[in-house]
Structure formats: structure tokens, C-alpha cells
Amino acid sequence: MISLDKLALGETAIIESIETDFLPLKLIEMGCLPGNEVSLLYLAPFRDPMYLKIDEAHLAIRIEAAKYIMVKLIS
Amino acid sequence: MIKTINIALIGNPNTGKTSVFNALTGLNQKVGNYPGITVEKKQGTCKLNRTTKARILDLPGTYSLNASSMDESVVIELLLNKNDLDFPDVVVVVTDVENLKRNLLLFTQIKDLQIPTVLVINMSDQMKRKGISIDIELLEKQLNTNIVLISTREKTDIDSLKETLVNYRSIPTSPILDPLTIDETYFQSLKRAFPNQSLYKLWLVITQDVNFTKLERQKVPDSADFKTQSQSYLKKLQQRETIKRYQIINKILKETYRVNKGEATDLRSRLDNILIHKFWGYVIFFIILLSIFQAIFDWSSIPMELIDSTFVQLSEAVNNYLPPGVLTNLITEGVIPGLGGIVIFIPQIAFLFLFISILEETGYMSRVVFLMDRGLRRYGLNGKSVIPLISGTACAIPAVMATRNIESWKERLITILVVPFTTCSARLPVYLILISLVIPNQRFLGISYQGLTLMGLYFLGFLMAIVSASLMNKILKTSTKSYFVVEMPNYKLPLLKNVGMTVWEKTRAFVVEAGRIILAISILLWVMASYGPGENFSNAEDIVKTNTAYGNISADELEVKIASYRLEHSYIGILGKSIEPAIAPLGYDWKIGIALISSFAAREVFVGTLATIYSVGNDSQETIKNKMSAEIRPDGSPLFNLASGISLMLFYAFAMQCMSTLAIVKKETNGWKWPLIQLVAMTLIAYFAALIVYQILK
Numbered sequence: 019m020i021s022l023d024k025l026a027l028g029e030t031a032i033i034e035s036i037e038t039d040f041l042p043l044k045l046i047e048m049g050c051l052p053g054n055e056v057s058l059l060y061l062a063p064f065r066d067p068m069y070l071k072i073d074e075a076h077l078a079i080r081i082e083a084a085k086y087i088m089v090k091l092i093s
Numbered sequence: 094m095i096k097t098i099n100i101a102l103i104g105n106p107n108t109g110k111t112s113v114f115n116a117l118t119g120l121n122q123k124v125g126n127y128p129g130i131t132v133e134k135k136q137g138t139c140k141l142n143r144t145t146k147a148r149i150l151d152l153p154g155t156y157s158l159n160a161s162s163m164d165e166s167v168v169i170e171l172l173l174n175k176n177d178l179d180f181p182d183v184v185v186v187v188t189d190v191e192n193l194k195r196n197l198l199l200f201t202q203i204k205d206l207q208i209p210t211v212l213v214i215n216m217s218d219q220m221k222r223k224g225i226s227i228d229i230e231l232l233e234k235q236l237n238t239n240i241v242l243i244s245t246r247e248k249t250d251i252d253s254l255k256e257t258l259v260n261y262r263s264i265p266t267s268p269i270l271d272p273l274t275i276d277e278t279y280f281q282s283l284k285r286a287f288p289n290q291s292l293y294k295l296w297l298v299i300t301q302d303v304n305f306t307k308l309e310r311q312k313v314p315d316s317a318d319f320k321t322q323s324q325s326y327l328k329k330l331q332q333r334e335t336i337k338r339y340q341i342i343n344k345i346l347k348e349t350y351r352v353n354k355g356e357a358t359d360l361r362s363r364l365d366n367i368l369i370h371k372f373w374g375y376v377i378f379f380i381i382l383l384s385i386f387q388a389i390f391d392w393s394s395i396p397m398e399l400i401d402s403t404f405v406q407l408s409e410a411v412n413n414y415l416p417p418g419v420l421t422n423l424i425t426e427g428v429i430p431g432l433g434g435i436v437i438f439i440p441q442i443a444f445l446f447l448f449i450s451i452l453e454e455t456g457y458m459s460r461v462v463f464l465m466d467r468g469l470r471r472y473g474l475n476g477k478s479v480i481p482l483i484s485g486t487a488c489a490i491p492a493v494m495a496t497r498n499i500e501s502w503k504e505r506l507i508t509i510l511v512v513p514f515t516t517c518s519a520r521l522p523v524y525l526i527l528i529s530l531v532i533p534n535q536r537f538l539g540i541s542y543q544g545l546t547l548m549g550l551y552f553l554g555f556l557m558a559i560v561s562a563s564l565m566n567k568i569l570k571t572s573t574k575s576y577f578v579v580e581m582p583n584y585k586l587p588l589l590k591n592v593g594m595t596v597w598e599k600t601r602a603f604v605v606e607a608g609r610i611i612l613a614i615s616i617l618l619w620v621m622a623s624y625g626p627g628e629n630f631s632n633a634e635d636i637v638k639t640n641t642a643y644g645n646i647s648a649d650e651l652e653v654k655i656a657s658y659r660l661e662h663s664y665i666g667i668l669g670k671s672i673e674p675a676i677a678p679l680g681y682d683w684k685i686g687i688a689l690i691s692s693f694a695a696r697e698v699f700v701g702t703l704a705t706i707y708s709v710g711n712d713s714q715e716t717i718k719n720k721m722s723a724e725i726r727p728d729g730s731p732l733f734n735l736a737s738g739i740s741l742m743l744f745y746a747f748a749m750q751c752m753s754t755l756a757i758v759k760k761e762t763n764g765w766k767w768p769l770i771q772l773v774a775m776t777l778i779a780y781f782a783a784l785i786v787y788q789i790l791k
Contacts, residue, residue, distance in 0.1 A: 038325075039325055042576040042578060043157075043331055043335075044156060044157075047157045047159070048156060048578065051335070051339060059362075059365070062371075062464060062466065063371050066467050069369070069581060076581040076582075077581060078459075079577060080577045083576065083578075
């Protein structure tokens with residue numbers, strides 16, 4: 019298990035757990051929930067922010083938030 | 094008899110909710126504010142059939158009923174207040190066919206409020222291309238509602254939506270999620286305490302930090318008991334609620350919604366590969382900005398000249414037609430030049446909003462947010478500050494309002510404070526007229542100096558915003574965590590109707606809002622310039638005539654001398670004279686001083702003020718520019734030369750001269766502290782920048 023910010027470009031993983039106290043509810047409502055698939059589509063310079071596909075949603079989050087999301091690689 | 098029903102449109106951002114609103118209401122809409130706050134309130138009317146009319150409210154876009162911004166709070170405050178005049182008889186939840194799952198989260202929440210709710214699935218024209226198929230009948234049954242498939246792009250299905258809305262009473266109002274399944278003990282105790290209340294509504298009242306009406310508060314007198322649970326525990330429950338809702342939605346969609354990935358063509362990745370490329374992405378963004386500014390400058394110059402000369406002709410015509418007198422003078426010297434000073438803005442404002450709304454409609458703006466976040470964060474800003482900074486080039490007022498979706502308070506505050514440095518359209522006419530007066534109309538390698546100067550001024554505005562932001566980033570200390578979640582919507586062709594409506598609405602609002610101020614100030618100025626205290630004003634003619642120095646000049650020249658003597662001793666002349674010592678080192682005379690003072694109401698009155706001042710007592714109808722270039726200093730050199738022109742441009746670039754912006758900043762920051770700091774700091778910067786430049790160049 020690794021934290022989401024360690025994901026490499028193009029990799030896909032399954033969300034294992036999230037630290038809700040440090041993440042906005044909005045992120046959870048957009049589909050960032052344990053069991054959902056997440057893939058890293060693009061990175062801005064310095065890997066930050068990260069452009070992700072979480073479940074069906076395409077969104078960008080900062081690295082500092084990605085650290086609170088634990089994932090398991092599947093590809 | 095015709096009856097009227099209330100309809101509320103709700104939906105996630107980027108679902109085409111506004112397109113549905115526009116399709117239903119057309120031009121029968123008005124934009125106002127919710128009382129006491131600056132959230133935009135869009136309302137319209139629509140005829141559903143021969144006997145039913147609808148008042149339609151387009152609520153701010155939101156991802157869920159758990160509000161995280163002022164805009165989102167508006168939605169939940171309305172839906173929990175049955176006594177609100179706008180409380181909907183029926184809610185329309187607009188969803189995007191591609192993101193149905195996420196959109197349904199909001200739908201299930203609203204359904205649980207037990208208000209009749211229609212589900213609109215928008216962009217159905219995309220289904221085939223994206224390989225999506227939906228079993229509508231089964232989905233209607235599972236969600237216990239009426240579904241309307243819509244494609245606002247093809248304008249086919251609005252009629253069936255209207256029909257469904259007319260029959261809103263037949264829509265079942267049963268809830269979808271039973272709160273007891275979230276946490277049995279917690280919700281059981283809540284139920285015991287308030288046996289007659291809807292559990293979900295109670296839960297919202299407890300968790301949402303919004304301004305509920307007295308009514309709702311009374312219903313939950315002891316909700317404090319349930320608030321004593323720690324914030325973190327409540328958040329866990331909210332999270333569990335979200336998971337439960339997704340479980341229900343997933344189960345339903347599994348039977349009704351299919352995507353055949355093979356059929357999907359991917360426009361998104363093809364465009365994203367270039368548009369957010371680590372190098373080309375920035376190059377493209379820069380080129381887009383450059384072309385926008387170039388286009389605004391090029392395209393609006395002809396209509397602006399046309400407007401300017403039309404108003405001169407109008408003044409002339411009115412002057413010839415009406416009998417001479419005070420009223421005629423007020424119209425030709427006060428009202429018409431004042432109105433001209435408003436109308437002349439229309440081309441630029443319209444073009445700016447045209448480009449901004451196209452960037453937003455296509456989905457490109459979110460990519461810019463993504464590209465710029467890291468770079469702007471270094472200065473205490475946020476990727477989302479890009480939108481306020483860009484729309485600040487139209488007007489700081491909508492720009493300050495556009496900071497609302499920046500989640501971090503510190504980053505939002507800094508954005509609000511620096512936005513007024515960006516070159517708003519009110520500065521544009523000041524710049525344009527000064528540039529045409531003092532910058533030579535020559536080209537260097539095919540690039541005109543005048544265009545280059547204008548671009549430099551825009552650049553200067555952005556630079557100043559960034560510099561002051563990084564300064565404030567060092568001064569302001571806060572420990573709040575900054576959140577950043579940006580949806581990257583699909584790329585879309587902009588809908589002509591939406592773009593047109595935005596341009597029309599914003600331009601109209603500008604003309605009406607700014608127009609009132611400008612017109613009032615123009616009239617006030619004319620009165621103050623046409624009357625004065627004491628002998629010097631009333632006997633101006635005799636005093637000038639008896640002045641032996643003017644013994645042998647022509648009658649025409651004598652007229653001019655009398656007029657300028659009178660102006661100097663009018664109320665406004667006295668006011669301008671009294672501040673002259675402070676502004677003389679900047680290269681300004683007392684007439685410019687008057688324009689500076691009146692510009693603190695709004696910058697755009699600068700040109701109008703000078704037009705009014707130079708028109709008073711002057712029968713020759715000239716364009717503003719010609720009048721300005723004819724002004725000379727006591728030593729005979731032109732008043733507007735390179736030094737004083739640049740000094741004035743810098744003053745206008747930096748000074749906080751806009752009452753409306755100050756008012757909006759006061760509203761958004763809840764007090765006078767920040768707008769006052771802004772006013773003082775910016776004006777001091779402006780004064781010293783202008784002073785230094787004039788002293789060096791003169």
C-alpha cells in the first residue's frame with residue numbers, strides 16, 4: 019500500500035483508506051472513497067497538482083491532500 | 094385562470110444547468126442578488142402551457158447539500174425554508190449524462206427533502222458518441238421520479254420537460270435513503286427527541302453552518318444536544334452517509350446504465366495532451382491571452398471612435414434644436430458627454446466578457462487553474478485565483494465575487510486584495526485616450542508603440558498584483574489548511590446562446606450600474622462648474638474685460654479667456670485649485686485634479702469629467718481627444734506630454750478608485766478593515782509611483 023502522491027503517471031490503483039479529518043468532504047462526495055479506482059492522468063510541473071480520474075470524476079488535487087489517501091496498485 | 098408555480102433548477106457545476114435555464118426562460122430573466130449577500134440570484138419566467146406559468150430560479154451550482162461556500166449555502170437555506178417566497182413547488186435536478194453517478198448524489202439528497210423532484214439528464218446528444226445507454230423506464234422506477242432526457246444543444250426536448258413540470262403533483266415524494274442506516278443509535282435518539290420531524294432535515298440543520306430562518310431554528314430548539322458530538326464524529330457520519338448514497342446509486346445504475354468503452358472517442362485526452370503540456374500548455378495560454386488583448390484593442394477602436402463622434406454630433410444637434418438656456422446647457426454640456434462616457438465602454442466590455450465566457454464554457458479555464466496553481470501558490474495565491482485575475486480585466490466586482498470558490502481563506506483574501514490591480518475595463522478608456530495623446534503613433538518592426546504601451550500596462554497590473562500578493566503572503570499568518578479540489582470538465586463547444594446571454598447580461602449590468610454613477614457625477618460636475626461663489630465668478634466678464642493685458646485681442650479669444658476665468662472661480666475650480674499643490678509635483682493641473690477626485694467614485698468618469706469641464710462655456714463641439722490635446726500649461730507647452738501622461742497612467746494603474754469595488758470587498762470580507770487598507774495602500778503606491786516617474790521624465 020502506498021499513498022496516492024507516490025503513484026506514477028499512467029498508473030491505476032484502488033483506494034484503500036482515506037483520512038477523513040484531513041480531506042474536504044467535497045473530495046469524498048466526488049467519489050474519492052475506499053474501493054473506487056483512481057488513475058493518475060497528468061502532472062503539472064513539480065508533480066503538483068495531480069490530475070486524477072477517480073471513479074468517473076476527473077479532478078485535480080494538490081500533493082498535500084494526496085498524502086492522506088492510501089491506495090493499492092493494480093496495474 | 095392562470096396559475097403560477099415556483100421551480101428551482103439545481104445541479105452540479107458543468108452540467109449545462111444554465112443552458113436549461115436559458116432554454117426555458119429566454120430573455121425573460123433578471124439577475125439580482127440574494128438579500129444581504131453578493132451571491133448572484135438568477136430568476137426568470139416561462140409559460141408552461143396555456144394555464145400555467147412558472148417562476149424559475151437558477152440556483153448556484155453545487156455538488157451536494159453539504160455546503161462549503163456561500164453560494165452553496167443559498168441552495169440549502171432555500172430548500173429548508175417552506176416560508177420562503179421562492180420555495181419551489183417542484184425541483185429540477187439537472188445532470189450530465191456522462192457523470193450521472195456523481196450527479197445522482199445531489200439528486201438523492203434533494204429527493205430526501207421530500208419535495209417533488211424531476212431528474213433532467215442533459216447532453217443526451219453525447220450518449221451515442223460516448224457509447225452510453227440508459228434504461229430510462231427502469232431508472233424512473235428505481236429512483237421513483239420522472240426523468241426527462243434533454244439536449245439543449247439540439248433544442249428538442251424542452252417541451253416534454255415543460256409538460257412534466259405542469260404535472261408536478263403526480264411526482265412521488267418518497268425519500269431514497271433512510272438515515273437510520275447511517276448510524277442507528279445516533280439517528281434513533283434524534284428521532285426520539287423530535288418524533289414529528291424529517292430526520293434528514295434535522296441532520297442538515299445540525300451539520301450545516303448556514304443561516305437558517307427562525308422558523309427552522311425553533312423546530313430544533315435543543316439541537317445543541319446533537320451538536321455536542323465532536324466535529325470529527327459528525328464528519329465521519331457525513332462520510333458514511335455519502336458512502337451509503339453511493340451504494341444505493343451504484344446498485345441502481347448497475348441495472349440501468351451502461352457504457353460501452355469501445356465506442357467512446359476521447360476528445361479529452363487528445364486536447365489535454367497539448368493544452369496542459371508542461372511546456373506547450375503555458376505557451377498556448379500566453380498566446381491566448383495575448384490574442385484576447387490584441388483583439389479587444391483592435392476590434393473596439395472603430396466602434397469607440399464612432400460612438401465618440403456620434404455623441405459630439407448629438408450634442409451639436411440638441412444645441413441647435415433647443416432654445417439656448419440653462420437646461421440646454423445642462424443637457425449638451427453635462428448629460429450628453431456623461432452618457433457618452435458610459436456608452437463608449439460597451440464595445441470593450443462586450444468583447445472581454447465574450448472571450449471570458451468562451452474560455453469558461455469550453456472547459457479551458459479549469460485547465461488554466463491546473464497549470465497555474467503551483468506557480469501562484471508561491472505568492473500566496475491559488476490556481477483558482479487565475480479566474481478572478483483574468484475576469485478582473487473586465488471588472489473587479491465580478492472578479493472579487495469569483496474568488497468564492499477558493500476554499501482557503503488566506504488565499505481567497507489575498508486574491509480579493511490584489512485583484513483591483515489588474516487592468517479593469519474602466520481603466521481602458523483612460524489609458525486609450527492618454528496613449529493616443531502622448532505615445533507617438535509609430536511602429537517598430539511592425540508593432541505599434543501604442544499597442545505595446547497598452548500591453549505593458551496590462552502586464553504591469555498583473556505584476557503589481559503578484560508582487561503585492563507575495564508581500565501579503567509574508568505578512569498574513571494563518572494556520573488554516575488549504576483545500577484544492579478542481580473538477581476538470583469535458584471539453585465542449587461553447588453554446589452561442591449562453592455566451593450571448595452572459596455578454597448581454599454583464600454589459601447591461603455595467604451600463605445600468607456604472608451609468609447611474611457616471612450620469613449623476615456628470616450632472617453634479619456641470620452644476621459645480623457652472624456656478625461659483627462671490628464676485629470673481631459672477632463678474633467674470635467685467636473683470637476680464639477691464640484687464641488691460643487683454644486690451645488688443647480678438648472677441649473670440651476674449652470669450653475663451655472669460656470662460657476659463659469663470660471656470661477657475663467656480664465651485665469645482667476652487668476645489669481643484671485647493672488640491673493643486675499636492676498634485677503639481679505629479680505633473681497635473683487643477684482640472685486634472687478635479688478628474689482625479691471624481692474618479693474615486695469610479696475611474697471611468699475621468700474622460701467624462703474632463704469632457705464636461707472642457708465643454709462648460711465652450712460652444713465649439715470637438716471630440717474629447719482634441720479638446721485635451723489643446724490644453725496648454727502657463728508656459729505654452731502641452732498639458733498632456735509624455736511625462737504627465739505616463740504619470741497619470743501609473744496613477745490610474747495603481748490607485749483604488751472605485752467605490753463599487755470597495756463596497757463588494759467590504760461585503761465579501763465582512764467589514765471595513767480590508768477595503769480601507771486596500772484604499773490607503775493602493776492610493777499611496779499610486780501617488781509615489783506617479784511622483785517618481787514624473788520627476789524623472791519631465
